[in-house]
Amino acid sequence: MTTVAxxxxxxxxxxxxALYNAPSSxxxxxxxxxxxxxxxxxxxxxxxxxxxxxxxxxxxxxxFGAQTMRRKIVDDFQDLDAAHRASLQESLLNLSMQxxxxxxxxxxxxxxxxxxxxxxxxEWEQPVNHMINLYGSSPTDLSYLLEFLTVLPEEVNxxxxxxxxxxxxxxxxxxxxxxxxxxxxxxxxxxxxxxxDDAHLQEAIFRCFLSWLRSGDIATSNLSNNxxxxxxxxxxxxxxxxxxxxDVVCELIYQTKDIEESMPVIQEIYxxxxxxxxxxxxxxxxxxxxxxxxxxxxxxEAGECYLSLVVRHTDHFRGIVEGIAxxxxxxxxxxxxxxxxxxxxxxxxxxxxxxxxxxxQDVYENLVDVMxxxxxxxxxxxxxxxxxxxxxxxxxxxxGDVLKDCCLILGxxxxxxxxxMLITQAATKTPxxxxxxxAPLMALRSMGAQVEPEExxxxxxxxxxxxxxxxxxxxxxxxxxxxxxxGGWTDKHPEFIEYQLSFISSGFENEDVVAASALAMKLLxxxxxxxxxxxxxxxxxxxxxxxxxxxxxxxxxVTEAVAHVVAxxxxxxxxQVFQMFCLPIAQQLAVLASKDxxxxxxxxxxxxxxVTQLKIFFETVNPQVAPTxxxxxxxxxxxxxxxxxxxxxxxxxxxxxxxxxxxCWRSIVISYRTHYAPLLPTTMxxxxxxxxxxxxxxxxxxxxxVVREFGEISPRPTLQFVESLSxxxxxxxxKYAGQFNEIPDVIEDYFNLVSDMILSCPREYxxxxxxxxxxxxxxxxxxxxxQYSLVSVFRHCRIILDHVNDLQHSRSSSSSQANGPxxxxxxxxxxxxxxxxxxxxxxxxxxxxIYNFPPExxxxxxxxxxxxxxxxxxxxxxxxxxxISTLDMSPMEMQKAVTDFTAGASEGNWSRIRTVVQDFTAxxxxxxxxxxxxxxK
Numbered sequence: 001m002t003t004v005a006x007x008x009x010x011x012x013x014x015x016x017x018a019l020y021n022a023p024s025s026x027x028x029x030x031x032x033x034x035x036x037x038x039x040x041x042x043x044x045x046x047x048x049x050x051x052x053x054x055x056x057x058x059x060x061x062x063x064f065g066a067q068t069m070r071r072k073i074v075d076d077f078q079d080l081d082a083a084h085r086a087s088l089q090e091s092l093l094n095l096s097m098q099x100x101x102x103x104x105x106x107x108x109x110x111x112x113x114x115x116x117x118x119x120x121x122x123e124w125e126q127p128v129n130h131m132i133n134l135y136g137s138s139p140t141d142l143s144y145l146l147e148f149l150t151v152l153p154e155e156v157n158x159x160x161x162x163x164x165x166x167x168x169x170x171x172x173x174x175x176x177x178x179x180x181x182x183x184x185x186x187x188x189x190x191x192x193x194x195x196x197d198d199a200h201l202q203e204a205i206f207r208c209f210l211s212w213l214r215s216g217d218i219a220t221s222n223l224s225n226n227x228x229x230x231x232x233x234x235x236x237x238x239x240x241x242x243x244x245x246x247d248v249v250c251e252l253i254y255q256t257k258d259i260e261e262s263m264p265v266i267q268e269i270y271x272x273x274x275x276x277x278x279x280x281x282x283x284x285x286x287x288x289x290x291x292x293x294x295x296x297x298x299x300x301e302a303g304e305c306y307l308s309l310v311v312r313h314t315d316h317f318r319g320i321v322e323g324i325a326x327x328x329x330x331x332x333x334x335x336x337x338x339x340x341x342x343x344x345x346x347x348x349x350x351x352x353x354x355x356x357x358x359x360x361q362d363v364y365e366n367l368v369d370v371m372x373x374x375x376x377x378x379x380x381x382x383x384x385x386x387x388x389x390x391x392x393x394x395x396x397x398x399x400g401d402v403l404k405d406c407c408l409i410l411g412x413x414x415x416x417x418x419x420x421m422l423i424t425q426a427a428t429k430t431p432x433x434x435x436x437x438x439a440p441l442m443a444l445r446s447m448g449a450q451v452e453p454e455e456x457x458x459x460x461x462x463x464x465x466x467x468x469x470x471x472x473x474x475x476x477x478x479x480x481x482x483x484x485x486x487g488g489w490t491d492k493h494p495e496f497i498e499y500q501l502s503f504i505s506s507g508f509e510n511e512d513v514v515a516a517s518a519l520a521m522k523l524l525x526x527x528x529x530x531x532x533x534x535x536x537x538x539x540x541x542x543x544x545x546x547x548x549x550x551x552x553x554x555x556x557x558v559t560e561a562v563a564h565v566v567a568x569x570x571x572x573x574x575x576q577v578f579q580m581f582c583l584p585i586a587q588q589l590a591v592l593a594s595k596d597x598x599x600x601x602x603x604x605x606x607x608x609x610x611v612t613q614l615k616i617f618f619e620t621v622n623p624q625v626a627p628t629x630x631x632x633x634x635x636x637x638x639x640x641x642x643x644x645x646x647x648x649x650x651x652x653x654x655x656x657x658x659x660x661x662x663x664c665w666r667s668i669v670i671s672y673r674t675h676y677a678p679l680l681p682t683t684m685x686x687x688x689x690x691x692x693x694x695x696x697x698x699x700x701x702x703x704x705x706v707v708r709e710f711g712e713i714s715p716r717p718t719l720q721f722v723e724s725l726s727x728x729x730x731x732x733x734x735k736y737a738g739q740f741n742e743i744p745d746v747i748e749d750y751f752n753l754v755s756d757m758i759l760s761c762p763r764e765y766x767x768x769x770x771x772x773x774x775x776x777x778x779x780x781x782x783x784x785x786x787q788y789s790l791v792s793v794f795r796h797c798r799i800i801l802d803h804v805n806d807l808q809h810s811r812s813s814s815s816s817q818a819n820g821p822x823x824x825x826x827x828x829x830x831x832x833x834x835x836x837x838x839x840x841x842x843x844x845x846x847x848x849x850i851y852n853f854p855p856e857x858x859x860x861x862x863x864x865x866x867x868x869x870x871x872x873x874x875x876x877x878x879x880x881x882x883x884i885s886t887l888d889m890s891p892m893e894m895q896k897a898v899t900d901f902t903a904g905a906s907e908g909n910w911s912r913i914r915t916v917v918q919d920f921t922a923x924x925x926x927x928x929x930x931x932x933x934x935x936x937k
Contacts (some may be wrong), residue, residue, distance in 0.1 A: 003661045005455040008047045016061050017926040039068050040075070045088075048072065052095045052110075059103060066099075066109030075926065078163035085121055092117060100135070100144040115155035120163050121174055128180045130150070132187070141203055142191065149184060150208040153177055153215035156626055162919065165332070166608065181217040184208075189227050199240045204246045213251040220255055220262045228330055229265075233272040236279070236294075246294035250301040257305035264307065267416040273302055274319050280326050289332050296327035296338050309765070311349045314359040321346070329370045333395065336374060340402055346836060347405035364409045368418050368443075369790045371402050375439040377474075400446025407450030416451065416458040427469055434472045441478035448485035453492040457887065463496050467503060473512035480507050484520035484572045487527030494531045500524060501535065508546055518550070518557040525561035529568035536577065539565060544584050551609055559613045563620035571623050575632040577641075578621055585613050585638055593646045600651055607647065611660040614640065619667040622848060631675035637668055639680065647685060653694040661690075661697040666705045673709055680710060684721045692728045697749035700725065704753045711760025719764050722757050725750075726770060733777060744786035749782070751792040758799050766827040775834045787854045794860040801867035808871070835872060840870065842879035843886060847920045850887075850929055859920070866914045873905040888928060 008430035015038070018031035038044055044227040051057055051065030069092070080088065097108050118127035128149075135145035153465075156173050164172065188209050195201045209228055224230060232252060235245035253269060254260035276295055302320050303310060310317045327810065328339045347364075350357040375396055381389070404568050407415050419440040444462065451459065465484075466479045481488075485501050490496050504524065507517030525532055532539065543562045547555055562581055569577045574907045589610045593604050600607075618633070625631045644661060651657050665683065669676060676683075691699040703725055711718040729750050736743050754774050765771060774796075781793045807821040807828050835841055845865055849858050869876040880901045884894055897920050904912035 005145050007045045008038075012047055012051070013057060013061055014431050016064055020060055020221075035064065039071050042076075042079075044068050045072055045076075049091050049095070052099065052106075059106070062099075062102070062106055062410065063109065066106050066113065069095075070109055070113040070116060073113055073120065074160075075122045077117075082123070085123070089121060089124060091119060096144070097134070098138050100141055104147075107144060107147055109152065111144070111151050112155060114148055115152040117764065118152065118176060119156050119161060119169075122168065122172060123197055125881040128176060128184075140835075143201065146191075146204045146208045150204075150211045153211045153217070157215055162923070170596050173388055177212075177215055177217040181212060181215075181219070182222055184212055185218055185222055185226070185228070192228060192231050195571070199238065202235070203241060206232070206241065206248050206888070207698075210244070210248050210251055213248070213255055216255070218255070221263055223256070224264045224268065229268060230272070242291065242294060245350075246297055253298070253301045253305050259306070259308055259506070259899045266309070268297060269302075269563040270306075270317070272732045273298070273323075277319060277323050277326070280323055284326065284330060289330075289335065292330050292332070293335050293338075295323070296330075296335055299323040299327060300338055302340050304345060306343075307345055310346065312358045314356050318359075318654070321363055323358065325367060325370075326352060328367065333374065337395070337398060340398065343402050347408045350409055358448075361410060364406045365418075368403065368406045368410070368415050368440075371399050371406070372419065372422060372440055372443045374399055375442050377435045378490050379435070386695060396442060397446070398549065399796055400442070401574060403443055403446045404450050407447050410456055411449040412447065415447055416444070416455070416462065419447075420458055420462050423462075423465065423469070427465075432470045434470065434474050437469060437472075437475050441475070441482055445478070445485045445747075446484050448482075448489075449491065452488070453489050455489065457488060459486065460493070460496075465501070467499075473510055476507060476510065476513045476515045478503060480513060481521045484516070487523045489522065491528045493526065497524075497528055497535075505542060506548075508549075514550070514554050518561075520556040521561040522557040529564045532557045532565045536565065536569075540580060545582065547584075549615075551605065553608055556616060559616045560620060563617050566617070566622070567621045571632055573623065574623060574634060576622070578617070578636050582614065582617055582636055582640065585610050585617075586643060589614075589643050589647065593643055593650060604651070604654060604657060607651065608660045609654055611644070611647070611657070614644075616665040617661070618664065618671050625675060627674055631672055633672060633812070634675055637672070637676070641679070643683070648690050649693075650688060652690050653696070655696065655698075658690070658694060658696045660697040666702040669702070669705050669709055674713075674915045677710070677714075678707070680714075680717075684717075684724075686722045688721070688728075691725055695728065695732050695746065697746040700729075700746070700749035700753050704756045707753065707756045707760055710758065715761040718757070719761060719770070721771055722753060723768070725753065726773070730773070730777075733780070737780075738783075740781060740784050741786065743898040744784060744789035747781055747784065748786075748789040748792040750936070751778070751789075751796045755792070755799050757804070760795070762803050762822050763827055763855040763912055766823065766830050771830070772800040772834060773814055775838065779838055779841065779844060782848045783852070785852060785854065787856050790853060791860055792858045794857070794864050797864050798814055798860075798867060800831060801864065801871055804831050805867060806872050832872060835868065836875065839882070842876065843883035846880075846883040846917070847886075849904055849917070850925055858918075862914050862917045862921075865917050866910050869905050869913050870910050873908075877902050877905050887924065890926070 013034070015031045015034045017028050019035065022028050022031065038047075047917050048068040051061050052069070055062075057065075073088075077085075092110070092113055096114060099106050099110055114127075114131070118124060121127075122131070131145060131148050134608075135141040135148075156176055161169055188205055191205050192202065195205065208234075221293070229252060232248045233243055235241040236249070252265075256265045256269065259266065276298065280292065280295050280299075283295065299320060303324050306320065308316060310320055324342055328336055328343075330336060346360070350360060377392070384392075401713070403415065422440040423437055426432055426440075436802060439587075444635070449930040462482070465568065469475050469479055475642075483504060490500060500520075501524070504517050504520045507513035507520075539562050543558065546558060550558060566574070566577055566581055589607065592607050592610070595603065616636070621633060623632065641744070644664065648656070650660055653663060665687075669683070685707070686702050689698050690696075691703075703721070707718055707722065729746075732743065733740075740747060754765070754770075778793055778797060781789070784790050784793070803821065803823050804827075807823055807825070808819045842865065845861050849861050853861055865876075865880075869880075877898075881898045884897050889897075897916075900916045900920070901913065904910070904916055
């Protein structure tokens with residue numbers, strides 16, 4: 001052993017000792033980081049072999065040695081020459097023989113190493129036969145052979161393999177798996193037939209069988225009359241093999257999902273499924289959750305894979321559906337949702353087959369009863385944690401989707417009738433249990449989407465019943481949401497509107513029902529806005545009164561409710577009605593805006609609520625008005641502007657208020673578009689002033705919308721607007737020079753602004769003095785680490801490059817394009833001059849990918865490199881070479897990186913450019929950056 005190897009071994013053993021035995025967590029963490037770093041080093045090859053050959057180092061060290069061996073083969077096999085590969089193969093086979101009886105964790109890692117080597121070492125001919133010859137003759141060695149054969153398909157199909165081309169990988173995979181599948185299947189049959197009562201060996205055989213089934217390399221025709229199929233079902237009766245048998249049976253079913261090809265095998269599988277119904281019944285009676293879960297998996301797999309048979313041959317395959325229904329009825333709500341996708345798929349198919357639909361109608365009728373039962377809250381709800389309540393609440397909505405599936409098959413009358421009957425029965429009990437009333441009410445809500453608005457038999461009776469239900473907040477809450485859900489039905493039955501308005505309004509007196517009442521009011525007003533015009537005065541009084549007591553989401557939903565009714569007012573009367581509803585809000589804001597600065601802090605939530613109320617009105621009340629006609633809403637905006645202007649001056653620097661003001665102004669711009677043009681100069685001036693005063697990105701966010709709406713029709717004023725906003729932006733960037741990560745939101749909003757500018761007015765933007773300045777800011781912003789700000793920077797760059805690449809494409813394309821390029825060669829030359837002047841661009845992006853950018857952004861960065869190479873292929877090759885030359889790598893690695901990139905550029909294979917950059921940066925980071933980063937922690 002060399003001195004270097006001895007030192008590495010000593011350090012590794014010391015680090016492992018610290019990892020497992022150090023008293024402090026920090027020491028354990030430091031040791032773990034050192035070991036991860038060490039695994040990336042070349043000396044890890046030899047150290048892993050030394051650890052595995054030395055029994056004195058202990059199990060933990062040998063496990064680490066085996067793990068390291070596998071990692072080196074997966075990550076660094078391509079670095080080995082032919083001699084070292086042959087040496088590695090010999091060492092690994094010797095180590096496997098040495099450890100064939102070692103603890104399973106070591107054996108598994110060595111088998112994974114052998115499997116990884118089998119894939120990559122093309123000169124190793126017939127690795128599977130080689131391993132069978134080595135370990136297949138002795139019963140004591142069989143478990144090791146089975147372990148290798150189990151992990152081989154998983155390793156071949158799941159690991160990355162940069163040392164092989166795609167063609168080499170496909171050929172090797174075929175050689176290792178497809179060509180050996182039939183041989184392995186026969187071997188497993190022999191092993192099982194000779195396994196006696198050895199459950200551990202049988203489990204290993206099943207795991208190997210499962211792995212090869214999942215690989216898809218076993219032809220389904222070879223499963224017909226195969227003893228392993230019968231063995232698999234028989235194993236379901238053996239507790240120690242039940243779990244693996246469930247997985248194997250499910251996979252057998254899945255692999256035979258191609259009905260036409262697999263029918264002979266299905267005809268063998270289905271007779272084995274039928275007797276399992278008895279096992280389901282027995283385990284339901286015994287309340288055996290684990291076994292019910294297993295049988296549920298099997299029947300659901302059969303239902304989904306054999307769905308066409310279930311529908312076409314209802315009498316013969318009905319047993320599958322009934323088995324799933326029995327599992328759905330089980331009380332364990334962790335098991336029940338396993339069946340939900342099947343019920344959806346079956347309902348979707350039955351809709352297309354009337355004969356089959358009628359035959360399964362009774363199953364779906366029972367399913368309605370089962371699902372309503374599952375919707376019941378427990379009697380001990382008060383003992384539940386908040387998380388348990390939230391989880392069950394979410395799950396009830398998922399169960400509601402199954403009830404919708406039932407309505408697809410049954411129509412709405414039967415499910416509605418069942419819910420109505422359960423409500424009436426529960427409500428008449430003395431005393432009534434609220435859970436028994438609330439659950440069918442919840443079911444009614446869930447089924448609402450499938451109930452026809454013209455339904456006249458059951459829903460009218462249900463609506464009349466709501467006011468007669470027991471006085472309990474949870475019942476009132478659920479009943480209110482039933483009204484909310486059936487707003488579309490009420491629109492066709494306006495005789496219920498007054499009754500429902502009264503019912504909803506009464507809920508605002510109960511704090512437990514306020515949220516439901518606010519939502520119901522919103523949805524009722526949205527669906528029945530035209531009918532509610534007759535109740536405008538009543539709604540106005542209600543709105544003024546109730547909003548004094550509400551806040552937050554409840555206030556905003558009630559505001560949206562009345563806004564929908566206001567939006568239905570004819571244009572000729574709209575201005576007066578709009579003013580009537582906005583005036584109370586404006587008055588409250590005026591009072592708040594006039595308060596002394598020192599007392600405003602407590603009123604911030606009220607200001608935000610009031611401004612958001614106006615926003616809701618502006619985005620909801622958006623009538624169709626001809627461009628030549630006066631817009632009825634603009635006078636209201638003009639009337640309210642001084643108040644919002646005052647608020648912006650006084651408290652516009654408070655982040656949440658700025659957000660609400662910006663949202664309100666943005667809604668105005670979007671809703672009223674060209675009608676808003678006369679107010680545009682005032683708005684632009686306000687936005688510039690607010691950004692100058694506060695530096696908050698919210699004002700840039702709304703400015704982006706102004707640019708998007710008016711840039712094309714008013715390019716010069718829009719450019720001046722963006723230039724005015726850029727002046728304070730440069731001051732901010734100078735203030736935070738070298739510290740851009742402290743202001744990611746502002747940078748994100750600014751680059752979104754200039755991106756919208758170049759989308760709206762590309763020629764004006766590129767010719768402006770703004771363009772080179774923004775380009776410099778873009779380069780400086782590559783120091784950012786925050787995902788969304790970087791995405792906005794790269795988006796801006798991509799838009800620039802897309803414009804010039806569209807121009808180049810239009811020149812080379814012979815077809816005429818309706819939407820041609822929006823710039824000319826003059827602008828393209830200006831863009832190219834910027835990239836030539838800033839030839840560090842490529843290097844900055846590449847270094848960002850390697851050292852700085854979050855993983856989510858690297859795809860955007862490589863797309864920019866690809867787009868730049870499309871625009872300037874020759875220059876990009878030079879820039880890429882310069883960027884590579886700054887990295888710590890060997891001349892051979894550097895040459896390969898540049899050669900691969902050059903080949904892609906010269907061929908015009910732009911997808912290859914992206915792949916080359918992604919592969920190069922991934923390998924470089926793994927070898928050079930990640931270990932360094934870990935060592936700094």
